Amino acid sequence: MTLSILTAALTTAGVIGLLAAHHGALTQAVRDPLARFLLAAGAIVLLSHLLGALATRVGQPKVVGEILAGLLLCPSLLGQWWPELRHAVLTPDVVSSLDTIAQLGLVFFVYLLGADLDGAGLRNQRKAVGLVTTGSLLLPFAVGVLITVPAGPMLVSHPVSALFFGLALAITALPVLARILTELDLASTPTGALVLTSAAVGDAVAWLGLGAILVSAGIGRTADLLILVTATAALAVLSIVCVRPALAALAARAAGQGNRRGTVLPAVLVFGALAYAAATQALGLHPIIGAFVFGLLLPRHSPAVGAANEHLRGFTSVALLPLFFATVGLKTSFESFGTDPHAWLLLAVVLLAAMVTKVLGAAGGAMLGGLGRRQALRIGTLMNCRGVTELIVASIGLRLHLVNEFGYTLLVLVALMTTALAGPLLRIRALRTDPISDMRKI
Template sequence: MTPSRPSRAAGWRHRVGPLVGAAALAGALALLGPQVGDGVTSVARFLAAVGLVLAVSHLLGLLFARLGQPPVVGEIAGGLLVGPSALGAAWPDGQRALFTPEVTDGLAMAAQLGVVTFMFLLGAELRLERVAGSERVVGLVVAGSIAVPFATGALMAWLWRDAFLPAGEPLPPYVLFFGIALSITALPVLARILLDSGTRTTGIGTVAIACAAIGDAVAWSALAVVLTLTDGGGAGAVPAKAATAVALVVATALCARPALAALDRLLRDRPKPEAVMLPVLVVGAVTWSALSEVVGLHPVIGAFLFGLAVPRDSALITAVGEQLQGFAVSVLLPLFFAGIGLKTAFGLFGGDVGMWWALLVLLLTATASKVVGAAGGALAAGWSAGDALTLGALMNCRGVTELVVVSIGLQHGLINEAAFTILVLVALLTTAATGPLVRGRVPKPHEVPV
């Protein structure tokens, strides 16, 4: 029996009904908000804010995916929309009523957990063994893709020190931080772009992933030194902080790594091993983050370090990582993007032509220095100009990783809100440009010398 087709009226209800319901709910909240605002509990506000952030971020993620962009670009844009620059400009009373200081603090705590999980997964995905056979090109590309953007970023920071350096803060850590911020390549977003294009396992894709991983490890190490100079009382504190950091690395290598490997072997043939490994990894990542904070480093550095300790090529670790990634990417990272959006104020620009000029110059400088540095290294290794430029465009992807870095810079007083806003936009725009720049240009595996 052939199922009957839904009537035209029923089809209309299915299409328009949800819109009418959503509009009615939004209208009721808008009308009731002024009367009941003072009676709404902080829990209700927090949950409403989380719901709004997740809805906006994922809707824009879907939209950007339809436009050929990584969903994370839309999710970052969604975080900016709920901040003062968009929602606050369109409906300032509603934005302030929902995102109260108490709610913002709660979102910041949840976002911190998201960043810790993200950095742990980033460390767990680092595969240095993939560099085997291409050490020369990877070394040259890493050197170029870090040195050129770092030098350029440091120069730009010095030139705009009056506009971007917080009052009373020392100049050297600020200049160093700016150079690091422009040197970042977002490994997870880059991997997603290559995966979506079916080129992650090609020669150029493998080299790009390896270079991004090693480059980011170098950048995080340099950032740890800068944070020590900033928060630890100057250069005299560096040896002590370095000693504690080395001790944490040694403890990770000699204790955490073999313990995790032994647990992986023990659980391999047990039923439901994820039920044990998942909490172990979460507790370990959070504990290492806390230890990192205690010794004077940022928590994300400890999470990244613990991620490096997990066994490679383990089916159990891979399965648990996918579970963690699903929750972190779907729930926690959008809250981090919202935290970025709440701190980003395009209103600081206003009619100040100098700020818009600074944004344009920094965007062009960040892109050119990254592409030239990475492509120059590939050319020196014997690649063709076309392949080298494609690799340079891939390395220009900054994504979530740079957002984490610039948020740390703002938190520690290394940059002011104007510099923070510009660097957030640079991260968003360079990430959005990566896909279109390399689409259709990544060659087959045998066409790239490694």
């Protein structure tokens, strides 16, 4: 399968290369805006999955290759290596369309995160989960805020930017973490369950914190704040009193229908995610906040809801997320680092601080919860994975001018590096399980 993808990619690249070599032939071939967008979207999806497959071959999570595919499109790389292709295909109208589709992908991705959040693990290991979550959030957040003090305008551009930057460093990527645990055959172990539950709770807290930061950044008058609080409270009451019971009843009815066609549940779920996203966008928050909340309202362990979400998950991961990674790459500029040694030094400091504080914070919480030192370090190493979740937060920060271009690029690189290092760090002898059965004990 990988060989067929590689063949298709090389063929496509060869055709485009031949067109680009003949004095604007590529521009003539994709003169129509829709054709240009379809060509760009198809090539991006293909490149993303190709590099994702290659990443898994070298022992990395697929998302590492997908992120790299997006970074290849940045002005500092594609713009320098192949400027004819960039100017011919990635025109402003195409980039604008990709950004719109990327927002749709983010809404569905975060909705699925909320739908997958299960409180059963929290109830079973409440103390350990609470301590690991608290440690993994507070220490990176505090150090991230402190880093912005000497860094000043190199990173931030808003009075609440320090809080945003600290939150970005405190993120753990739940989907990537789940994939790593599955690849290492740890997802079904008690340690794996503890890590996944802690990451899920931490993500929920982080999204709520992000909402509070967005309120602080966007609301200037007391009257506006009162309107926002009132509208948010009304939406919460409506969700709990009306929407959640209605969704439970609809899911039960869909389950009773079995595999018969005609159920409207998938359409209702898509509508609900988009409607809640639109509501929080209208309130001045980000649309993903509403999508996450709607996901939390869904009944847990419903076969009908699970089946509907699996179809949506497939399309989101195959088609929509690669386009989001492309928009991440298009906004990334390595030229913002330039040859200034202070910029590269700051990247090294932020990367080291992000990794050390995340590992120590989570490991310290685990040890306070009664776990051994080796298991605690293993948990801290896993919680250090940031992946696509930090990319989402960084994109929000850039869009709302909470971080500048340099700060955004720095966060993208931290997300990529911490995700790529998660697997290799777990293979260090000091973190290995000896014997293997020790992984199943907490």
